[in-house]
Amino acid sequence: MATTDGSNDSTESEGGPLARWTSSVIENQEKRDRLYRALFIVAAGFFLVTTLFPFYWLLVLALTPTSQILTGDWSLPIIGIEFPHPQGFNVYAFVEMFEQVPFHLFMFNSFVLAISTTVIVLAVATLAGYVFGRLEFPGRGLLMLVVLMISYFPPAAFLVPLFDAFLGNAVVIPFLGIELFESPRLVNTPASMVLPFSALFLPLAIFILTTFYAQIPDGLEDAARVEGTTRLGALVRVIMPLSAPGLATAAVLTFITVYNEYFFSSIMALENNPENWSPLLGGILSYQTQYTTEFNLMAAASIVGVLPIVIIVIVAQERIVSGLTAGGLKE
Template structure:
């Protein structure tokens, strides 16, 4: 009987902990969603309105009526896709070399990779800003694509290397005897075998690129090329300097983060695997 009681108690505690975890994780975003569908008159209200009198999409309509917002989405998508592509190509080649080919000094390369994975972007900001000015790349998408690809390269290389190492060496030897070239082995054997790993890594790199802030804030100054994080962070003064348009901002936050939430919900298992394999990105 005592056992049953303590079992129930444990179960209760567990359910409570899970509920707390869910509230913690989803609460702040849920509040954005709720704010974004409230009529304006019920947003800046004290006491706070928890159940809106009606659901409205006026903030979303206002958001997309602003010419620049659709542009932020496009810019984020273009920059993140290009950077992810570049990062995956360079990362895949490097991971193949480090995992499957005998390179003199490959421990040294690993050390470099690990060290680069630890670099906070602020360290690179000043010289990169000088470089982008020199190359006349301020307000040019390349100014984001190249640094994003480079900063995520260590992560991509480490994750892919971990996955490539699981492919048995015998298989590659056999392929070689069958007349495959080394390039053929990479593209006809390793790539198809590790397609899930490649997808996982690409998703993670894409998320990191989509979320980057300080380079996007510094290297892009015209509205036409701004990305989602910088664009939304700049929305606070758009309607008037005295009033912050919370409905509009909430609608923007929900729209700008929706692609990521969809990715997470679909690829949760993969993301956990990839993060663990790389164990590197904060």
């Protein structure tokens, strides 16, 4: 009996080759590691393909001329493996998408919405984060709860009244019927999206900034105060620069969320026109008309629209990960 390490496995290794191999894997740490590594590569490969393949498929569709998309056969015999590939190489789709729909305007809208929301959220959340992270006062816990509970608010709960008010109908006090004022007609303007977004996405930024601000040693702020700055001065000149990573994280996360938002913007922009401040998703949907759907242009537009986000994720991956986890979990 050919065993590698003599005495102890004489009983186990009596079976066939499979049983022998199994027992050697169980016995031998090195073999176990090798098997595990192989299994790991298979599993990781499978999941990478599932997360990355859809994006590749988008590219394939974009490069394939429309006429081929509906009739196309997607297999390509490379070394016996069938793999979907572009039918032709129609880079022109990336030009045509701008000719058919003013996609750059939709993207511009998205950027304006995302940037202005981010600025408002950061400004407001900085003050709140300072209060929650560095001040102690009675009722702090309760106030924090009131503010942070918003993140559990279902957007649907306040969408209808908000839409009603933004249509320009009068704002009344609930249950009393006292008319407060005629609201300006805000639908189809950036305000109708930026304002609710700012409120909705505040809690996460407050979470993140509270954690970061709380970690700055008191001594630093005290030193600044002794030098004669006000609280706000100390916040802007000492605490904020020291918490730059936290601010960057909050900014990146807010930007991504607003850039991707669909529910509100699809309702507040009454039509998918760039003049109505419809964001980039409205643009992507514009390739779908009543009679035809330009699948290749839709795919091309999706790629172009997603590019900024892909870049942000690659550049700011660390920030996103550390920020979400720092802000989301403490307390």
